[in-house]
Amino acid sequence: MPHSLALVGIGKIARDQHIPAITGNADFTLSATASRNAEVGGIKAYRNLSELLLAEPGITCVSLATPPQVRYGDARRALEAGRHVMLEKPPGATLSEVQALERFAVHKGVTLFTTWHSRHAAAVAATRNWLADCKIQRLHIDWKEDVRHWHPGQDWIWEAGGLGVFDPGINALSVLTAILPKPVHLNKATLSFPENRDTPVAAELTFEPLDGAPVTAAFDWLEQGPPKWNIHVDTDAGNATLSEGGARLTINGHEKSAGEDKEYQALYARFAELIAARSCEVDLSPMTHVADAFTLGRRVSVSPFEW
Numbered sequence: 001m002p003h004s005l006a007l008v009g010i011g012k013i014a015r016d017q018h019i020p021a022i023t024g025n026a027d028f029t030l031s032a033t034a035s036r037n038a039e040v041g042g043i044k045a046y047r048n049l050s051e052l053l054l055a056e057p058g059i060t061c062v063s064l065a066t067p068p069q070v071r072y073g074d075a076r077r078a079l080e081a082g083r084h085v086m087l088e089k090p091p092g093a094t095l096s097e098v099q100a101l102e103r104f105a106v107h108k109g110v111t112l113f114t115t116w117h118s119r120h121a122a123a124v125a126a127t128r129n130w131l132a133d134c135k136i137q138r139l140h141i142d143w144k145e146d147v148r149h150w151h152p153g154q155d156w157i158w159e160a161g162g163l164g165v166f167d168p169g170i171n172a173l174s175v176l177t178a179i180l181p182k183p184v185h186l187n188k189a190t191l192s193f194p195e196n197r198d199t200p201v202a203a204e205l206t207f208e209p210l211d212g213a214p215v216t217a218a219f220d221w222l223e224q225g226p227p228k229w230n231i232h233v234d235t236d237a238g239n240a241t242l243s244e245g246g247a248r249l250t251i252n253g254h255e256k257s258a259g260e261d262k263e264y265q266a267l268y269a270r271f272a273e274l275i276a277a278r279s280c281e282v283d284l285s286p287m288t289h290v291a292d293a294f295t296l297g298r299r300v301s302v303s304p305f306e307w
Contacts, residue, residue, distance in 0.1 A: 002028055002029045003027060003061050003272070003275065004029055004031040004056075005029060005030055005060070005061050005062070005063060006031060006033065006049075007040075008033070008034040008035070008062060008065065008066055008074055009065035009066035009067075010038035010065075011065065012151075013088065014065045017117070017263075018063060018065055018088075021267065022063075022268060025265065025268045025272070027268070027269075028272070031043070031044065031059060032044040032045070032056050033046070033052075034046045034051070049062070049074045049077055049078065050077060053081045061083055061086070061111075061271070061275060062074075062085050063085075063086040063088075064078075064085065064087050066088075067157075068090050068091070068161060069093050069162065071091065071092045072092055072093065075087065075101050076104065079101065079104050079110060080104075082108060083110065084113075084274075085105065085110070085112050085113070086113045086268075086271045087112070087113065088115060089117065089174070089286075090163060090170055090286075090290070091114035091284070091287065093161035094161075094291075095287060095288065095291055099282075099284070109278060110278070111278065111281075112281075113267075113282075114283060115267045116174035116178075117171070117263040118174050118175050118263065119175060119246075120267060121175070122246070122247045122248070122260065122261075122262070123246055123248055123258060124178055124179060124242070126249050126256060127179045127231075127246075127249050127257075130240065130249070130251065131180070135213075135237075136180075136181075137213050137235055138213055138232075138233070138234040139213065139214070139215045139231065139233045139234075140218075141172045141176065141216070141218065141231050142218055142228050143172040144218070144220040144221075144223035144227065144228040145220075145223050147221040148307065151167070158199055162198075164193075164198075164199025164200040164221070165199070166199075166200070166219070166290045166293070168219070168221070168229075169219040170287065170290055171229070172219070172231065173217075173286040174286040175245075175246050176215075176217075177283075179231075179242070180210065185207065185292065186205060186292040186293060188206040189203060189205050189206070189293040189296050189297035189298065190204040191203050191297040192301075192302045193300070193302065194301075194302055194303065195303065197305050200297075202218075202302075203218075203219040204217070204218055205219075227245075229243065230243045231246075238251055239251070247259060
């Protein structure tokens, strides 16, 4: 019997990724949605999660694709009602609220899953395996895209808690924390804030060297043309580039691993596994780097941003 699932937040990411992944997974049935101003044809729709939970006692799990600033309240409501919960990235607005949710999920005996979709890109595992046998000499992340294309008119990303350029940048950090043979921590950051916005449009990050190897990142939300979602690594075994957001690995100029986008399919498959095991999976390491950047970051004021 498939799990009866409710999807909360019917925006671009829900339509592009969540709904196709849910409908393509035999472990789930999309039974209801909650959104202030959007619906999915043929699916029961509610204006908020509170209404949905009261009206739909058969719902067993909830997937939250709302902006992070409002994620905590809905997650807490769903857990209180005994539902399993899956969180779109970033899992919340603060580290402490997600930690509180994890404790509450354990107390209630239900699953809480903080997702990092980019970790499931086709070539990430191959990159991790290759780096395990190499000595890294330098690593640089180049993660740049056009916010007007990927988040058209979405003002919440510019509001406090919306993360700004770290909304895509955290995808890079989720991959970084997945492929490195051991953790690194941030020790320097420069954040560029538009004069009229509360979150940064660009960031330069420097991490503590990894056994002497520099580890750096550059994020930019005003990139024109195709996005650049690349991680470049120089090693004693040659040079590698993990590109297309983790979908393609090239080593010394030769393609070693590549595949199509099945990231969200993998997330829902993992959610089903966690529900079956009655366990939680909460990894906050990518979000910790973001929090450190805001703590350590030198603020630079740049030109106003307008849509």
